[in-house]
Amino acid sequence: MKVLISGGGTGGHIFPALSIANAVKRRYPDADILFVGALGRMEMERVPAAGYPIEGLPVAGFDRKRLWRNFGVLWKLWKSLRKARRIVKEFGPDVAVGVGGYASGPVLKEAQKRGIPTLLQEQNSYPGVTNKLLAGKAEAICVAYDGLDRFFPAGKIIKTGNPTRKDLEECPLTKAEAKAQLGFDPDKPLVLSVGGSLGARTVNESIAASLDMLASKGVSLLWQTGRYGAEHFAETASRYPNVKATTFITGMDTAYRAADVVVSRAGAGTISELQNLGKAVILIPSPNVAEDHQRHNAEALSTRGAAIMILDADAPARLSPTLASLIDDTEAQRKLTENISSMALKGADERIVDQLEKIIRK
Numbered sequence: 533m534k535v536l537i538s539g540g541g542t543g544g545h546i547f548p549a550l551s552i553a554n555a556v557k558r559r560y561p562d563a564d565i566l567f568v569g570a571l572g573r574m575e576m577e578r579v580p581a582a583g584y585p586i587e588g589l590p591v592a593g594f595d596r597k598r599l600w601r602n603f604g605v606l607w608k609l610w611k612s613l614r615k616a617r618r619i620v621k622e623f624g625p626d627v628a629v630g631v632g633g634y635a636s637g638p639v640l641k642e643a644q645k646r647g648i649p650t651l652l653q654e655q656n657s658y659p660g661v662t663n664k665l666l667a668g669k670a671e672a673i674c675v676a677y678d679g680l681d682r683f684f685p686a687g688k689i690i691k692t693g694n695p696t697r698k699d700l701e702e703c704p705l706t707k708a709e710a711k712a713q714l715g716f717d718p719d720k721p722l723v724l725s726v727g728g729s730l731g732a733r734t735v736n737e738s739i740a741a742s743l744d745m746l747a748s749k750g751v752s753l754l755w756q757t758g759r760y761g762a763e764h765f766a767e768t769a770s771r772y773p774n775v776k777a778t779t780f781i782t783g784m785d786t787a788y789r790a791a792d793v794v795v796s797r798a799g800a801g802t803i804s805e806l807q808n809l810g811k812a813v814i815l816i817p818s819p820n821v822a823e824d825h826q827r828h829n830a831e832a833l834s835t836r837g838a839a840i841m842i843l844d845a846d847a848p849a850r851l852s853p854t855l856a857s858l859i860d861d862t863e864a865q866r867k868l869t870e871n872i873s874s875m876a877l878k879g880a881d882e883r884i885v886d887q888l889e890k891i892i893r894k
Contacts, residue, residue, distance in 0.1 A: 533560050533892070536623055538568040538639035539631035540575030544655055544801040549575075549631045550582050551695030552653065555881035556888070566623050568616070570634045587619050591634040612638045620646060626892050627651060630666060637662045644669040649891045653884060655694050655800030658828035659683045671891045674884050676804060676877065677832055692884050693877025694804035701808055701878070703785035710790035715776065716752040721859055724791035726756045726781070732797055734844050735816050736761060738851040739795065740768050745852050747772050751859055754790070756781050793858055793865065795851070798830040798841075804880075807838075810873035812865040814840045814854060816847050838871040 535556055539545045549567065556563050569575035571588035579586040591612040616638035620628070628643035628650045630636035640650050649671045652663050657677040667673055667684045674692040681689060703710070708718035716722055723746065727735040736757055746753055755777040757765040762779045769777035781787050788794075788809050796802055798817040806813050815833065817826035833839035840858065842850050858864055 533563040534625045535563060535565045536625035536628040539633035539636035540569040541573050541633035544799040545631045545633045546575050546578050547697060547801050548653055548655060548695040551881040552629060552884050553584055555885045559885055568619060568635050568639045589615055589635045589638060616642045627888055632660050632663055640666045651887060651891060656825040656829055657832040658823050658825045660822055672887045674887060690887055693880035694800055695881035696805045696808055700785045700788055700805055703789045705789050707789060710786045713786055714790055720750055720752050721792045722752045722790050723793050724754045724787055725795040727758050727797055734847050736765050738847040741848060742852040742855055743772050745856050747774060749859060754787055798826040800829055803829055807872050807876040808878055810869045812868040814842060816842050816844055819844045836871055838875055
């Protein structure tokens with residue numbers, strides 16, 4: 533089996549792509565898998581680190597605010613289409629998988645032109661432009677939310693859920709053991725704040741404004757600040773003995789297991805992880821993403837009582853009192869945990885490989 537997987541740009545695209553590749557390899561150890569990503573984006577490091585080859589395209593996204601910059605974008609798109617043509621022709625895949633992101637457009641378009649069957653994996657409750665453009669000629673569209681027949685042909689939609697990192701669900705520690713391993717008091721509530729590898733300024737500033745409240749309640753905080761502003765927030769955290777700030781958390785399985793409440797952006801991959809793990813969460817969707825899809829993701833949970841959503845503009849004023857109220861209300865935490873768990877779709881990677889098998893047989 534030869535599988536071409538294309539897309540990336542963010543962890544929300546890369547982690548599902550790697551999960552699909554790993555599931556293919558578990559079922560077909562001799563499968564030949566090639567990734568195609570965008571040059572300069574994080575997939576060019578993460579994919580080889582996971583043991584897979586990758587080709588890079590010089591593709592970039594359109595600048596919707598400064599239209600004059602798109603002359604260069606069009607030139608890069610033309611070069612990417614030419615390179616995609618060569619890659620698809622030389623690799624000769626049995627099936628091509630698009631997970632969204634800049635690179636998936638040229639690659640999946642070329643595969644469809646050559647009659648190679650394609651599968652799309654859409655992580656969000658509001659699809660990106662690339663997948664909407666490719667949907668008409670795709671064989672299958674694997675989704676994680678209901679109601680996407682507004683955007684895709686209904687007969688092609690399969691609700692599989694989003695593939696997530698398996699190690700997160702396999703943590704052998706109890707909550708108390710996880711807290712102790714991280715250096716926190718096992719008997720005190722723990723808040724986990726995650727804003728992404730680069731950091732989320734509003735989330736970090738809102739957390740900083742909540743530190744006195746957390747300290748007054750004896751609540752511990754594991755604070756992933758990301759790279760931007762890391763030194764400033766680390767210095768702020770150092771004034772509080774119950775707070776640990778770090779730019780990046782390597783053991784997310786332990787961090788999630790330890791957390792009583794999570795504060796997070798609303799990326800699709802993160803939400804799927806929180807669903808599978810059953811965590812009480814406050815979501816602060818990023819306003820700086822295409823199609824405002826994080827807000828749509830967060831609303832898909834908050835309207836079902838599966839998460840609390842605070843808009844980015846409201847977070848500086850609302851996060852601290854909302855956190856305080858949730859920490860004090862264990863019954864509210866239980867209901868959030870119960871409702872978000874009911875939305876979980878585990879085993880998404882295996883269901884997607886099932887679809888790949890059907891497509892290839894067909």
